[in-house]
Amino acid sequence: MRRTFAIADVLPIALVVAVCVCALAFISAPIWLNLTIAGVSVGLMIFLMASGLTLIFGLMDVLNFAHAGLITLAGYVTASVYAAMPGWVSSNDLSTNVLIVLAAAAASMLVAGALGYVIERIIVRPVYGNHLKQILATTGVLIIIQQLAIAIWGADLLHVSQPTELKKAVTFGTFFVENYRLLICAVGLAQFVAMIWALERSHLGLLIRAAVEDRESVESMGYEVKYLFVGVFAAGSAMAGLGGALWAIYQEVIFPEAGLQVMIMVFSVIIIGGLGSVLGCFVASILLGLIMNYVGFLVPSAVVACGFLLLLFVLVWRPHGFYPVVRR
Amino acid sequence: MKRLISYDLPANAWIAALVAAIVLILAVLPLTTPSIRSVNMAAKIIVFIPLAASFILLIGYTGIVSFAHTVFFGIGGYGLALGLLNSDASVSGMLTGLMLGVALSAVFGLIIALLSLRIRAIYFAMVTLVAALVTSQLASRLTWLTGGQDGVSFDIPDALSPGVRYWTVPFSDVPVTGKVLLYYALFAIAALSFLAMLRIVNSPFGRVLQAIRENEFRASALGYPTTWYKAVSSILAAVFATIAGGLYAAWLGYVGPGSTLSLNVLTDILLIIVIGGSGSLYGAILGAVVIIVSENYLQSLIELLIPVSIAKSPAGTLLSGDRWLLWLGVLYVVAIYLVPEGIVGMTRSGGRPGDRRAIPGPNHSR
Amino acid sequence: MTQELLRVDDLHTFIGDYHILQGVNFDMHEGGVAALLGRNGAGKTTTLRSIMGLAPPRGRIRFDGRDIVGLSTAAISRLGIGYVPETLGLFSGLTVAETLRLAARSRAPDRARIDWITSLFPALRKFWHSRSGNLSGGQKQMLAIAKALVEPKRLILVDEPTKGLAPSVVAELIAALKQLTQQSTSILLVEQNFHFAASLATETTVLESGQTTWQGMMGDIARDEALRRQLLGVSVV
Numbered sequence: 001m002r003r004t005f006a007i008a009d010v011l012p013i014a015l016v017v018a019v020c021v022c023a024l025a026f027i028s029a030p031i032w033l034n035l036t037i038a039g040v041s042v043g044l045m046i047f048l049m050a051s052g053l054t055l056i057f058g059l060m061d062v063l064n065f066a067h068a069g070l071i072t073l074a075g076y077v078t079a080s081v082y083a084a085m086p087g088w089v090s091s092n093d094l095s096t097n098v099l100i101v102l103a104a105a106a107a108s109m110l111v112a113g114a115l116g117y118v119i120e121r122i123i124v125r126p127v128y129g130n131h132l133k134q135i136l137a138t139t140g141v142l143i144i145i146q147q148l149a150i151a152i153w154g155a156d157l158l159h160v161s162q163p164t165e166l167k168k169a170v171t172f173g174t175f176f177v178e179n180y181r182l183l184i185c186a187v188g189l190a191q192f193v194a195m196i197w198a199l200e201r202s203h204l205g206l207l208i209r210a211a212v213e214d215r216e217s218v219e220s221m222g223y224e225v226k227y228l229f230v231g232v233f234a235a236g237s238a239m240a241g242l243g244g245a246l247w248a249i250y251q252e253v254i255f256p257e258a259g260l261q262v263m264i265m266v267f268s269v270i271i272i273g274g275l276g277s278v279l280g281c282f283v284a285s286i287l288l289g290l291i292m293n294y295v296g297f298l299v300p301s302a303v304v305a306c307g308f309l310l311l312l313f314v315l316v317w318r319p320h321g322f323y324p325v326v327r328r
Numbered sequence: 329m330k331r332l333i334s335y336d337l338p339a340n341a342w343i344a345a346l347v348a349a350i351v352l353i354l355a356v357l358p359l360t361t362p363s364i365r366s367v368n369m370a371a372k373i374i375v376f377i378p379l380a381a382s383f384i385l386l387i388g389y390t391g392i393v394s395f396a397h398t399v400f401f402g403i404g405g406y407g408l409a410l411g412l413l414n415s416d417a418s419v420s421g422m423l424t425g426l427m428l429g430v431a432l433s434a435v436f437g438l439i440i441a442l443l444s445l446r447i448r449a450i451y452f453a454m455v456t457l458v459a460a461l462v463t464s465q466l467a468s469r470l471t472w473l474t475g476g477q478d479g480v481s482f483d484i485p486d487a488l489s490p491g492v493r494y495w496t497v498p499f500s501d502v503p504v505t506g507k508v509l510l511y512y513a514l515f516a517i518a519a520l521s522f523l524a525m526l527r528i529v530n531s532p533f534g535r536v537l538q539a540i541r542e543n544e545f546r547a548s549a550l551g552y553p554t555t556w557y558k559a560v561s562s563i564l565a566a567v568f569a570t571i572a573g574g575l576y577a578a579w580l581g582y583v584g585p586g587s588t589l590s591l592n593v594l595t596d597i598l599l600i601i602v603i604g605g606s607g608s609l610y611g612a613i614l615g616a617v618v619i620i621v622s623e624n625y626l627q628s629l630i631e632l633l634i635p636v637s638i639a640k641s642p643a644g645t646l647l648s649g650d651r652w653l654l655w656l657g658v659l660y661v662v663a664i665y666l667v668p669e670g671i672v673g674m675t676r677s678g679g680r681p682g683d684r685r686a687i688p689g690p691n692h693s694r
Numbered sequence: 695m696t697q698e699l700l701r702v703d704d705l706h707t708f709i710g711d712y713h714i715l716q717g718v719n720f721d722m723h724e725g726g727v728a729a730l731l732g733r734n735g736a737g738k739t740t741t742l743r744s745i746m747g748l749a750p751p752r753g754r755i756r757f758d759g760r761d762i763v764g765l766s767t768a769a770i771s772r773l774g775i776g777y778v779p780e781t782l783g784l785f786s787g788l789t790v791a792e793t794l795r796l797a798a799r800s801r802a803p804d805r806a807r808i809d810w811i812t813s814l815f816p817a818l819r820k821f822w823h824s825r826s827g828n829l830s831g832g833q834k835q836m837l838a839i840a841k842a843l844v845e846p847k848r849l850i851l852v853d854e855p856t857k858g859l860a861p862s863v864v865a866e867l868i869a870a871l872k873q874l875t876q877q878s879t880s881i882l883l884v885e886q887n888f889h890f891a892a893s894l895a896t897e898t899t900v901l902e903s904g905q906t907t908w909q910g911m912m913g914d915i916a917r918d919e920a921l922r923r924q925l926l927g928v929s930v931v
Contacts, residue, residue: 063450063453063454123661126665131393131449131450131453132387132393133664133668135393135453136598136602136664137661137664137665139595139598140657140658140660140661140664141657141661143595143653143654143656143657143660144654144657144658144661147651147653147654147657148646148654151645151646151650151651151654152645203795203796203801206788206792206795206796207796209785209787209788210785210788210793210796213785213786213787214783214784214785216748216767216779216783217779217783217784217785218796219748219766219767219768219771220746220748220767220771220776220777220779220783220842221768221771221796221797221799221841221842221845222768222771222772222799222845223768223799224766224768224769225768226766257591260461260591261461263457263458263461264458264461264462264465267454267455267457267458268458270454271451271454271455271458275450275451301469304462304465304466304469305462305466307458307462308458308459308462311455311458312455315443315446315447315451315455316446319446319447319448319451320447320448320451
């Protein structure tokens, strides 16, 4: 959401590069390359799950704790889509495999987006401006979504395997990358570019940036901001659906607390990036993905804590994250 | 008597009577019924009252929204458990473990307070939630220390164990075992903790906390060192939550990530303070009773009300007794909007200025 | 000229628990300039905000024969009322061009109208691609008025446009606003600077503690110093 670049804006990207270079000192080059590519794909995976949340926060100053529930729900919708078209997953045809993933993602986006619409209308609209109530109420929605998921799909773990061809890897000598990771990278990058384009270049983006700064002024110009808000909320929720579907397939499993588990990563990257900043969320996601992969290789038991330690480090360094969103 | 509760009666006579009745029932329950289920439920209520009250101390009186409260609850539980394990189940080991836990929590409480000063409230809420989730995962993985996912089972000192029989209550024939003694130890410690917190919020110190919640800038302009006040209240809240964690572990003879650190515990606390009301510590008592009794009996109640034929049908699956948490969640969300001050606030008219808004209003701290 | 454009009847507005407007009445005519005068805290800004639907009022507000109480701010704006708040309501990250494009509610705004506006405020053309956050105080004020005018409006509400502006800029502003009225846009002006108000307005309403205390022609109050002193206090020069 900015055009001029200062040193402060380049530093986070430099940090990502520095982490890569430092890791090379500890890890042999071929393994390092594989870890780096895997790290970027995990980072893009995290970005897919987190970007909707930061978008919603950036526009409406609302923190939706039910985001975790939407991610979980997307996983279950994916399981249902899989169940409806069983042959497509085990098929040896790449295009069929990609289609089933896209179908699951589309269905998840639809369900999550619709639910996001309902959440904004009923839960969030009365409590704009009151963070505590937003947090308490959306936490309640999280409980409700989890319980609904259990009621519909049961409390047990469901398998959502990666389609046959997508499991296979492309190899060049010692370097290899799974097709599914490539798919995630493509979708993640596409979403990032689309979001940046929409915010920076389109009329809608202009409107969103203006409404972030002064809602009343935008209304005085004749725009119904509440429709804009509910639209963005639904869009951000649909993004959670997309991320959740791809994540469930990536993990090959879905269970009621799945969304909550990823919240450690999701919250970490949106705080690190600067709440509301899409670019920040992107850079932070890649950084976290890389660090998790390097640490996971070097000290596997430390993976759980590394996201949190990175979060604390960044908060001490820059209390408002990489790219603070200025408002009012 | 009035001095004991720091002259802070619930504002409404009905609420006061309700609180008195609850305390009375909790006090005599193990002597009148042999039902293990009821006594376990009462013990959980007794533990969750100081736990929720300490959360109210933090959120309702200081306006610090921290989700890391389960961490302190867990530290208390694990502290007590490890103390007992490493001392052949002696009382001194138990207390040492708990005290070490309290000390550790105090340090964390201070760190949390300092962090909350440095970053925006909304960031802070998220960071503490991440901290709670990470702690829960760490406890599940550091098997050598915490027993991992399975947790730690331990022996309680003999004098407090169910095997020891002291007396039989004449009119109800209920045996008074070591477990009953443990119940009363819990009751006494929880009551003392609650009264201490009541004393704190009604002291000049507590008034300053409320002032900080209402308007931190103005409080500091009046010359109060708000940093210091926030730090102390955060530490106090941490300490009381730790004690509650120790009590819970002692009662269960077990501690694990699920019973102390999981999000379920956090949800319980949130349910309690929203339903009970976060504007007054008494909200913790009423909320804990409503929520924990619901957890135990809502399922049976739903099963009683909804015929099996409906509950078993695909469309009626939402109405089956297993879905009690779903309905509690709905009740919780409805309560946030329709009864924002909880049960305690429902009948409170006017009251003290600081209690007008149970949940702090628009957050302008950005 | 004499057709009634806006009529405000027994307007009551609450902000939180405070009863800010306690019966405001006035009317203004098509093509005219009306001034709302009064001391600080008399309720002038709240009256404008009530008309725009930003502070939900009770009572009646008729605009062009239509009751607009209860309509959303956006709907009121689309009926043809522009608003220039005291805080200007600009977007510091958007350029002059982007701001006007947004205000025009169209990707390709009417060129002739943009040209007309930039002829009113030549400075805007010069800083066309500057972010509004980097403009000077006077330029910001002009952009704020321009923003309210990009879409043709029947009436614009302008809140204290001269605040903090240099005298030469004020003169420029008077010239621009006078041109506006010739294009059949009416202006409802809130102003502390009496001379500025007197040089533009024909009709005047004086508010005191949220109530209308006087309504009449600007000429009467401008000529009669005793009346002015009585209504507006000695602070008015």
